[in-house]
Amino acid sequence: MRNYTEFSRQAWAALTPKTELAVTNEELAKVKSLGDQLDVKDVDEIYQTLLNYIHLAYQAKQATAAKKAEFLQLPESKVPYIIGISGSVAVGKSTTARLLQLLLTRYYPDLKTQMMTTDGFIYPNQELEKRKLMPRKGFPESYNMQMLRDFLQDVVSGKNDVVYPLYSQELSDIVPGRYGHVEKPDILIIEGINTLQLPESGQLVTSDFFDFSIYIDAEEDLIEKWYMQRFKKIMKMKKNDPSNFYYKLANGPEDESLRLAEETWQMVNLVNLRQYIAPTKERANLILHKVEGHLIDKIYLRGF
Numbered sequence: 001m002r003n004y005t006e007f008s009r010q011a012w013a014a015l016t017p018k019t020e021l022a023v024t025n026e027e028l029a030k031v032k033s034l035g036d037q038l039d040v041k042d043v044d045e046i047y048q049t050l051l052n053y054i055h056l057a058y059q060a061k062q063a064t065a066a067k068k069a070e071f072l073q074l075p076e077s078k079v080p081y082i083i084g085i086s087g088s089v090a091v092g093k094s095t096t097a098r099l100l101q102l103l104l105t106r107y108y109p110d111l112k113t114q115m116m117t118t119d120g121f122i123y124p125n126q127e128l129e130k131r132k133l134m135p136r137k138g139f140p141e142s143y144n145m146q147m148l149r150d151f152l153q154d155v156v157s158g159k160n161d162v163v164y165p166l167y168s169q170e171l172s173d174i175v176p177g178r179y180g181h182v183e184k185p186d187i188l189i190i191e192g193i194n195t196l197q198l199p200e201s202g203q204l205v206t207s208d209f210f211d212f213s214i215y216i217d218a219e220e221d222l223i224e225k226w227y228m229q230r231f232k233k234i235m236k237m238k239k240n241d242p243s244n245f246y247y248k249l250a251n252g253p254e255d256e257s258l259r260l261a262e263e264t265w266q267m268v269n270l271v272n273l274r275q276y277i278a279p280t281k282e283r284a285n286l287i288l289h290k291v292e293g294h295l296i297d298k299i300y301l302r303g304f
Ligand SMILES: Nc1ncnc2c1ncn2[C@@H]1O[C@H](COP(=O)(O)OP(=O)(O)O)[C@@H](O)[C@H]1O
Pocket: 032, 033, 034, 035, 036, 037, 038, 039, 087, 088, 089, 090, 091, 092, 093, 094, 095, 096, 226, 227, 229, 230, 293, 294
């Protein structure tokens, strides 16, 4: 990849002197999405260097902002340092975002770190059905981008309590009447498949608000495997919940539900990955490349 410096896992880990791990296995267990084990080795070898790098960039931004405010004779305003995380459906964006939030909070307790996902800006299923967009869920047109832009504008203008809608993977829909809150964080992590996408016209885009962006990358076959594993776990969890979206599927013939998930991967998520997500990879500041078992084997940093 042009414009990126490639680091092997070992070379990346060597950039940070080994320190005592500040998180316990129990805390890591809480971060995992649906019953997977997070590898402590990754936290040790990948995330410590990543945290140090992010903190360095955060401090540099603060210092520059202070100098600019002094020059302009304006008061310094508190704006969050925004980190965007992108990548395919099921590549591990939300798990990475939760882990980063935990680690940033632990290593830099004076900084308030929050995280959120852009999934909440997908139109509710009812609206998608009305617009005949159900088979296009996750594609650019299935998001209310104006609402996402307004939300980001409010966040960067330093508003106190900025709310956003919540999406549930298990409901496969927006959760009615429930909202997340962004309350003047120092660092805000925003994950979502569309975080690096460009609009058709010259409007502001999500990444215009980012200070740092990460793309999580892996081979298509592997992501498909992770998607199917997550699907099977959701099926198991929802077997006894008649009110759930997946209840009927979870209690029908297994081969049929697996075939449906496979079809959804092939016809929806893989198409979306190829057409709209993967082409944004080289807009990211950092690419984390994952292999079997979600282990990160290579790190690419842009601009060096
Ligand atoms: N580092 C990891 N180690 C183990 N399992 C992981 C890791 N990252 C993600 N997973 C698993 O992979 C699946 C997809 O991850 P998730 O974070 O839900 O992806 P995304 O937010 O990109 O859709 C989930 O079942 C999750 O538990």
